[in-house]
Amino acid sequence: MNSKQMELNTVEVWDGNMANAQALRQAAVDVVAAYPITPSTATVENYASMHANGYVDGEVIMVESEHAAMSGCVGAGAAGGRVATATSSQGLALMIEVLYQASGMRIPVVLCLVNRALAAPLNVNGDHSDLYLTRDSGWVSLDSFSPQEAYDMTLMSFKISEHEKVRLPVISNQDGFMTSHTAQNVRPLSDEVAYNFIGDYKPLNAMLDFSKPVTHGVQTEHDWHFEHKAKQHAALMASKEVVKEVFEEFEKVSGRKYNIVESYGMEDAEVAIVCLGTTYESAILAVDKLKEEGIKAGVVAPRLFRPFPLVEIAQTLQNAKAVACMDRSAPGGTVGALYNEVAGALFNTSARPVLRNLIYGLGGRDMTINELCDIYRDLNKDAKAGKLTGKIQKLTGVRGPELSFYEL
Amino acid sequence: MSKSIKDMGWDELVPGAALFSFEQTVNYNIAEVQPEDRTYAETNSKNAYVGDWRVIKPVWNSEICIDCQNCWIFCPDSSIIARDKEMKGVDYDHCKGCGICVSVCPTNPKSLLMFNETEKNEDALAKWPEKKKKGESNE
Ligand code: SF4
Ligand code: SF4
Numbered sequence: 001m002n003s004k005q006m007e008l009n010t011v012e013v014w015d016g017n018m019a020n021a022q023a024l025r026q027a028a029v030d031v032v033a034a035y036p037i038t039p040s041t042a043t044v045e046n047y048a049s050m051h052a053n054g055y056v057d058g059e060v061i062m063v064e065s066e067h068a069a070m071s072g073c074v075g076a077g078a079a080g081g082r083v084a085t086a087t088s089s090q091g092l093a094l095m096i097e098v099l100y101q102a103s104g105m106r107i108p109v110v111l112c113l114v115n116r117a118l119a120a121p122l123n124v125n126g127d128h129s130d131l132y133l134t135r136d137s138g139w140v141s142l143d144s145f146s147p148q149e150a151y152d153m154t155l156m157s158f159k160i161s162e163h164e165k166v167r168l169p170v171i172s173n174q175d176g177f178m179t180s181h182t183a184q185n186v187r188p189l190s191d192e193v194a195y196n197f198i199g200d201y202k203p204l205n206a207m208l209d210f211s212k213p214v215t216h217g218v219q220t221e222h223d224w225h226f227e228h229k230a231k232q233h234a235a236l237m238a239s240k241e242v243v244k245e246v247f248e249e250f251e252k253v254s255g256r257k258y259n260i261v262e263s264y265g266m267e268d269a270e271v272a273i274v275c276l277g278t279t280y281e282s283a284i285l286a287v288d289k290l291k292e293e294g295i296k297a298g299v300v301a302p303r304l305f306r307p308f309p310l311v312e313i314a315q316t317l318q319n320a321k322a323v324a325c326m327d328r329s330a331p332g333g334t335v336g337a338l339y340n341e342v343a344g345a346l347f348n349t350s351a352r353p354v355l356r357n358l359i360y361g362l363g364g365r366d367m368t369i370n371e372l373c374d375i376y377r378d379l380n381k382d383a384k385a386g387k388l389t390g391k392i393q394k395l396t397g398v399r400g401p402e403l404s405f406y407e408l
Numbered sequence: 409m410s411k412s413i414k415d416m417g418w419d420e421l422v423p424g425a426a427l428f429s430f431e432q433t434v435n436y437n438i439a440e441v442q443p444e445d446r447t448y449a450e451t452n453s454k455n456a457y458v459g460d461w462r463v464i465k466p467v468w469n470s471e472i473c474i475d476c477q478n479c480w481i482f483c484p485d486s487s488i489i490a491r492d493k494e495m496k497g498v499d500y501d502h503c504k505g506c507g508i509c510v511s512v513c514p515t516n517p518k519s520l521l522m523f524n525e526t527e528k529n530e531d532a533l534a535k536w537p538e539k540k541k542k543g544e545s546n547e
Contacts, residue, residue, distance in 0.1 A: 104424065105425070105426075107424065167423050167424070204423065205424070205426045211433045212429075212433065213428070213429045214427065214428050215426065215427040215429075216424065217424075218425050218426070218453060219456075220425055221458070221460065223460075224421075226418075227416075227421055228418070228425045230418035231418045231423065234419070
């Protein structure tokens with residue numbers, strides 16, 4: 001590295017976008033190919049200004065669309081470089097085809113995805129529609145609930161992505177505006193510690209190794225496609241153990257402990273919610289409040305969205321009597337994905353809590369602590385009754401008469 | 409790679425379906441060496457059969473061919489086999505049956521014609537059309 005040194009304080013005041021940008025800088029990324037889109041623009045904007053001011057050595061490539069941004073990343077990754085980009089919402093939707101190329105070609109790419117609603121109607125605020133869009137794309141997907149976590153997850157994404165047992169691209173998610181634009185105290189690692197934690201990039205079958213030329217993304221029909229997909233799936237499933245290892249190693253250098261399934265108050269919880277993103281932090285405050293009222297509440301949040309920690313979720317929920325799965329994405333004609341996955345996790349266990357599906361917070365609508373308390377109180381009714389006291393799915397927080405579906 | 413690719417399981421494949429050009433490091437004078445004399449890796453596209461969506465195939469008639477190399481130049485899949493500027497035949501492992509070679513063939517009648525995939529080449533050659541008179545369509 002011959003770039004200029006950046007002086008960092010022990011505690012910096014960064015929003016989630018700056019946290020991402022600093023993580024990219026410390027990872028000494030070779031190529032960032034990016035196209036701006038709210039609310040993730042500032043990730044690459046900050047990074048580009050660090051580049052312009054001589055703090056990073058790599059290339060910043062301005063492209064004409066998000067499709068080209070991810071294509072640039074795949075090309076640079078195949079050539080043998082460490083690459084990253086950032087996007088949101090419609091940009092992610094435009095990238096999605098190339099997301100499948102990256103994972104199928106087993107190219108490590110880090111994507112900082114700042115979660116935002118999908119149009120129409122056009123909306124720049126946060127929900128999980130774009131996160132859900134990446135569900136089957138074959139990427140490892142990590143979720144962070146604050147700028148500190150966004151910094152940590154993005155750093156760790158490189159180590160996970162490039163791990164020899166993984167060699168798959170990784171998404172580092174955070175909530176649009178709620179995390180990306182909220183400045184908070186962030187404790188960064190020093191450049192040296194951060195870089196050594198990730199390590200040098202060791203390309204595998206690099207396209208630009210002229211002594212051993214290689215073709216990426218070849219054609220396989222019915223004769224070999226299935227086997228290649230099987231190998232990809234096996235690697236993705238096995239990445240869970242690597243994620244755990246990386247979390248443990250990260251704890252050693254940072255003192256911050258992460259779990260693939262985060263939970264709070266679950267030791268004695270009878271009622272629980274399962275959610276993603278910043279809602280987890282609000283729910284912790286609601287749980288504390290309810291415990292004082294004598295309601296045994298808890299909250300569970302998968303830190304690892306892909307590969308889905310099915311067994312760990314079931315274990316965390318084994319003593320709950322009533323559970324609400326909170327999906328922050330327009331449901332599209334069925335129950336939310338989180339509900340489906342949690343129901344799937346619980347179905348083969350002896351614990352069969354009453355399960356609700358709450359669709360909430362679409363397009364950036366707030367989920368307040370008071371609303372969360374109400375949700376827990378409803379769950380408490382279900383737990384007392386031992387059965388659902390309403391329909392399975394409810395759109396909570398929507399204006400007008402109650403909107404709910406699937407009556408048993 | 410000691411095992412043939414046909415005997416390999418999913419767990420033995422190269423991650424990301426990458427194909428290597430050759431078993432050894434590249435000889436940069438490779439253009440001088442005929443493809444059949446090169447050592448391709450098991451997973452090289454030369455060894456991967458991709459002609460299986462073809463429903464019609466080009467059949468080559470060596471009696472009429474003038475070795476003009478038009479078909480060799482135009483084939484988008486490098487499926488015309490030519491050696492020392494002499495036409496040798498069609499590589500049916502990779503030919504997709506697009507018919508471009510037939511449409512660029514200048515002889516009368518054409519030295520390449522499309523036939524049903526299931527038709528035997530010798531049967532196809534037996535029913536080769538006669539030379540067309542001036543003004544008649546060459547198809
Ligand atoms: S049919 Fe098409 S692919 Fe086959 S040899 Fe002719 S030009 Fe090539
Ligand atoms: S285009 Fe026709 S005449 Fe020319 S080499 Fe090919 S088959 Fe022969």
